[in-house]
Amino acid sequence: MRAILTPEIAPRLGLALFRPGSDVMVLFHQGRVLIEGVPEHLQHLPSGIVPAATQPLSDDLALLAFFTNERVIQAAGGLSTLNASLLRENGCQYPHGDYHHPEMVIMSYPPGSIRVCWHCDNKLREQATELLADLAHRNVVEFVIASALRNLGFDGTHQLTLPELCWWAIRYDLVDCLPEGMARKALRKPEEPFLSVYKESDIVPSLPATSIVKEKVKAVSAVVRAHAHTLEEPVKPVLKLIADPESPESFMLRPKRHRWINPVYTRWVKTQPCECCRRPADDPHHIIGHGMSGTATKAHDLFVIPLCRECHDELHADLAAFELKYGTQLELVFRFLDRVLAIGVIVKA
Secondary structure, X not given: OOEEOOOEEEOOOOEEEOOOOHHHHHXXXXXXXXXXXXXXXXXXXXXXXXXXXXXXXXXXXXXXXXXXXXXXXXXXXXXXXXXXXXXXXXXXXXXXXXXXXXXXXXXXXXXXXEEEEHHHHHXXXXXXXXXXXXXXXXXXXXXXXXXXXXXXOOOOOOOOOHHHHHHHHHHOOOHHHOOHHHHHHHOXXXXXXXXXXXXXXXXXXXXOHHHHHHHHHHXXXXXXXXXXXXXXXXXXXXXXXXXXXXOHHHHOOXXXXXXXXXXXXXXHHHOOEOOOOOOEOOEEEEOOOOOOOOOOOOOOOOOEEEEOHHHHHHHXXXXXXXXXXXXXXXXXXXXXXXXXXXXXXXXXX
């Protein structure tokens, strides 16, 4: 939550007084808050909670096929993450009916899900209506846009643009999911009317916009690979290591252990796919147990694996069940380190 507040200044006392409303007061119950100046694009807003930006892309029918693509939904976090985000809000999404139960459940409706109360769930189950389809589509579109904003480093006040959405698709290897209408808009190609009857002389063969986008992505990838072969250091490594066989601690009988910390490496780990479900990771999980952690400490930053929030919570909820399902933490970190070394993220100094 973000809010805009107007302070009352008491300069002689060195105090700044704020009067938040009841809807903003919950922000101060969380402990410390961040205070910063109001950016220029929010200067027109009144005092109170900063609303999320409107997203024009959500109403563009040319993008609907992309937003509802199964691979796109999976790259955004999957249906389980969509369901969890829906349940974090309150209120039945079905607008009709004179009664709504206070308990909310998730009703599956392709291509996504809808948040409904128990009463509406019993009434609407197995039904297929245009209203339910619109609700399911809206939930999926908003979920994918929110995921793209988060992955690109924006907050909810940013209005996602089509070039940014296309870059997100390229980043997550979703170029082949781009529909023709979306690719044509991204390339700024004019819409061509489709006539019911054409003269043979009026037919001008041309490449589809999706093929042009794919060719451009392939061309850029080929240039990057060509430059990588010509440079002495093809990829700038995230981490360089050096061995010191004569470190001062190695001559001590009982040396004091120091935890190895490298925030650059852990930040890179967060950008990788989850080691369990291959969805975008949220956290670098430090190995627990196996002599790697103790009271008020944790493993070195080298012994981490990327996990999405759902898998991370699953691990801490029941470690034995997690390792039975996905393999031991040692197997996961060994597999991840093998890939890290193989792609040149860690190199010798």
